[in-house]
Amino acid sequence: MTAPTIDDIRDASARIAPHVIRTPVFTSRLLDSLAGTRLLLKCETFQRTGSFKARGACNAVFRLGADDAGRGVATHSSGNHAAALAYAAARRGIPAHVVIPTTAPRVKLDAVRAYGAHVVPCEPTLADRERTLRAVVDETGACVVHPYDDPDVIAGAGTAALELLTDHPETGLVITPVGGGGLLSGTAIASRALDPAREVWGAEPETVDDAYRALASGRRQQNATAASIADGLLTELSDRTFSILSCLATGIVRVTDAEIVDAMGLLFTRTKLVVETSAATALAGVLALARTRALPDTVGIVLSGGNADPARLPFDRGAAG
Amino acid sequence: MTAPTIDDIRDASARIAPHVIRTPVFTSRLLDSLAGTRLLLKCETFQRTGSFKARGACNAVFRLGADDAGRGVATHSSGNHAAALAYAAARRGIPAHVVIPTTAPRVKLDAVRAYGAHVVPCEPTLADRERTLRAVVDETGACVVHPYDDPDVIAGAGTAALELLTDHPETGLVITPVGGGGLLSGTAIASRALDPAREVWGAEPETVDDAYRALASGRRQQNATAASIADGLLTELSDRTFSILSCLATGIVRVTDAEIVDAMGLLFTRTKLVVETSAATALAGVLALARTRALPDTVGIVLSGGNADPARLPFDRGAAG
Numbered sequence: 001m002t003a004p005t006i007d008d009i010r011d012a013s014a015r016i017a018p019h020v021i022r023t024p025v026f027t028s029r030l031l032d033s034l035a036g037t038r039l040l041l042k043c044e045t046f047q048r049t050g051s052f053k054a055r056g057a058c059n060a061v062f063r064l065g066a067d068d069a070g071r072g073v074a075t076h077s078s079g080n081h082a083a084a085l086a087y088a089a090a091r092r093g094i095p096a097h098v099v100i101p102t103t104a105p106r107v108k109l110d111a112v113r114a115y116g117a118h119v120v121p122c123e124p125t126l127a128d129r130e131r132t133l134r135a136v137v138d139e140t141g142a143c144v145v146h147p148y149d150d151p152d153v154i155a156g157a158g159t160a161a162l163e164l165l166t167d168h169p170e171t172g173l174v175i176t177p178v179g180g181g182g183l184l185s186g187t188a189i190a191s192r193a194l195d196p197a198r199e200v201w202g203a204e205p206e207t208v209d210d211a212y213r214a215l216a217s218g219r220r221q222q223n224a225t226a227a228s229i230a231d232g233l234l235t236e237l238s239d240r241t242f243s244i245l246s247c248l249a250t251g252i253v254r255v256t257d258a259e260i261v262d263a264m265g266l267l268f269t270r271t272k273l274v275v276e277t278s279a280a281t282a283l284a285g286v287l288a289l290a291r292t293r294a295l296p297d298t299v300g301i302v303l304s305g306g307n308a309d310p311a312r313l314p315f316d317r318g319a320a321g
Numbered sequence: 322m323t324a325p326t327i328d329d330i331r332d333a334s335a336r337i338a339p340h341v342i343r344t345p346v347f348t349s350r351l352l353d354s355l356a357g358t359r360l361l362l363k364c365e366t367f368q369r370t371g372s373f374k375a376r377g378a379c380n381a382v383f384r385l386g387a388d389d390a391g392r393g394v395a396t397h398s399s400g401n402h403a404a405a406l407a408y409a410a411a412r413r414g415i416p417a418h419v420v421i422p423t424t425a426p427r428v429k430l431d432a433v434r435a436y437g438a439h440v441v442p443c444e445p446t447l448a449d450r451e452r453t454l455r456a457v458v459d460e461t462g463a464c465v466v467h468p469y470d471d472p473d474v475i476a477g478a479g480t481a482a483l484e485l486l487t488d489h490p491e492t493g494l495v496i497t498p499v500g501g502g503g504l505l506s507g508t509a510i511a512s513r514a515l516d517p518a519r520e521v522w523g524a525e526p527e528t529v530d531d532a533y534r535a536l537a538s539g540r541r542q543q544n545a546t547a548a549s550i551a552d553g554l555l556t557e558l559s560d561r562t563f564s565i566l567s568c569l570a571t572g573i574v575r576v577t578d579a580e581i582v583d584a585m586g587l588l589f590t591r592t593k594l595v596v597e598t599s600a601a602t603a604l605a606g607v608l609a610l611a612r613t614r615a616l617p618d619t620v621g622i623v624l625s626g627g628n629a630d631p632a633r634l635p636f637d638r639g640a641a642g
Contacts, residue, residue: 272366272627274593306593
């Protein structure tokens with residue numbers, strides 16, 4: 001079980017540079033006044049495929065040797081990682097096989113297919129997803145790229161923080177959402193390597209708070225439900241990400257779905273940023289932290305993605321209030 | 322009746338620099354493929370107060386002499402100009418009086434009040450708006466700042482194009498939405514002064530196409546209805562903007578409300594930009610032009626503002642189709 005180093009993240013940054021966007025950092029005086037400090041919004045909403053996942057997927061795909069690459073890559077996912085892996089494979093000109101449950105929204109299938117990936121339907125159970133993925137791999141020899149439990153994916157994810165902290169080394173605290181922990185792990189490795197005194201926080205929905213409980217108890221934990229609006233954060237830490245975060249994360253801050261929705265609405269109306277619920281969770285986490293303590297003078301937030309469904313913006317309801 | 326020059330726009334740019342954002346220019350490969358050319362999106366959505374109107378208002382407010390400024394500024398508007406004038410006055414530390422009909426949405430009043438402006442209610446008729454504004458001016462001596470029929474406001478509006486063309490002088494065509502014509506006039510003056518061969522287009526809803534008919538006929542025209550989703554573009558050219566555009570605009574392209582809604586949805590889902598209907602009109606105009614002719618290699622679009630109501634995104638309906 002290996003963890004990437006800051007050198008791996010630097011290598012990843014150079015490797016993926018032709019394929020990803022060096023996303024802009026936004027600021028907002030209104031948000032600063034709410035948080036009582038200066039916030040730097042690293043806008044992975046504008047990343048290729050609409051989320052930071054393009055970074056890890058590109059790093060993993062472009063690290064493959066020519067022979068492995070020729071057999072293609074595979075994953076089971078219907079979310080941002082699926083689109084990101086499809087995009088990365090298309091950039092390298094190799095096949096991508098994506099196992100997606102038959103119940104997934106049509107629009108998600110279309111997004112993956114639009115990047116030229118081969119969509120393999122499966123039943124909507126974890127067992128059938130894994131069985132189908134194994135069958136794909138047996139047949140094609142494709143290399144499985146896990147959405148977060150992979151050192152190359154983690155190193156790629158860490159490049160967002162590397163960019164932020166290269167441009168803004170004064171950042172005293174960095175926060176990202178935490179689901180499986182890939183983004184937070186890469187962020188923590190980059191952030192602490194560049195400044196060991198820097199705080200690194202994860203933000204997690206309180207109903208699926210396995211990361212919070214894992215770091216508090218010193219053991220991996222399971223989530224009892226999948227009842228959060230932040231549908232990208234329902235996954236649990238792996239042994240790898242648990243181990244990294246145990247060493248390097250300052251803490252996990254838990255937020256309610258209502259706080260996530262409020263943060264999403266704030267970003268839409270006041271900064272004109274379209275963010276998905278995961279990204280809003282990170283801002284909600286900062287605002288929650290700010291209610292309990294003084295924050296460093298500069299706080300970096302990785303706004304992880306922008307793939308929100310315009311037909312289902314949760315802050316529609318009562319937004320004029 | 323004076324029109325600003327490129328020197329006035331340069332002066333405006335220096336004058337307002339401390340108070341406005343030098344907004345970013347975004348690109349999108351998907352939009353490029355739809356338009357068949359390279360599009361540069363000048364994102365006034367991220368401007369202070371959420372629209373380019375902050376530029377003109379700041380230029381007008383900071384050009385006032387100390388005595389005039391001390392008596393404050395006034396306007397009648399419930400839209401972006403009202404918030405922009407309130408913001409500009411707050412930056413200079415002078416009073417702003419904004420006449421707003423009692424029927425205006427509460428959220429618009431709140432936005433203007435949030436910048437510290439004095440809101441003066443009136444009946445929802447043009448006659449009462451003007452009568453109330455005159456009364457405010459008689460009482461306070463405030464200087465009226467028109468939303469577009471003012472050379473300082475036009476010069477300020479032109480600074481967005483000046484920034485775009487300074488960074489991207491290869492831009493062969495610039496397009497903006499056209500309502501009263503202030504943004505398009507300032508854009509045309511800047512664009513043609515920097516390169517007389519550059520095309521300058523306005524984009525206008527086909528139901529309120531007074532600018533199209535005015536340039537076609539050589540006379541100012543009236544709109545018979547206010548039936549367009551682009552509620553920021555219902556106004557008509559003034560003598561001043563008509564005169565400027567008659568000399569400097571290449572043409573006006575008309576689009577349907579359905580095209581505007583499609584463009585707004587495209588910008589949301591594919592570029593994660595929140596734009597208001599006026600801004601979407603400009604992209605819709607480019608796509609309409611692209612269906613009829615080859616465009617220059619680089620096309621600049623001024624995305625005029627982002628003050629869309631999240632509870633009423635028109636592309637909600639059937640977005641998954």
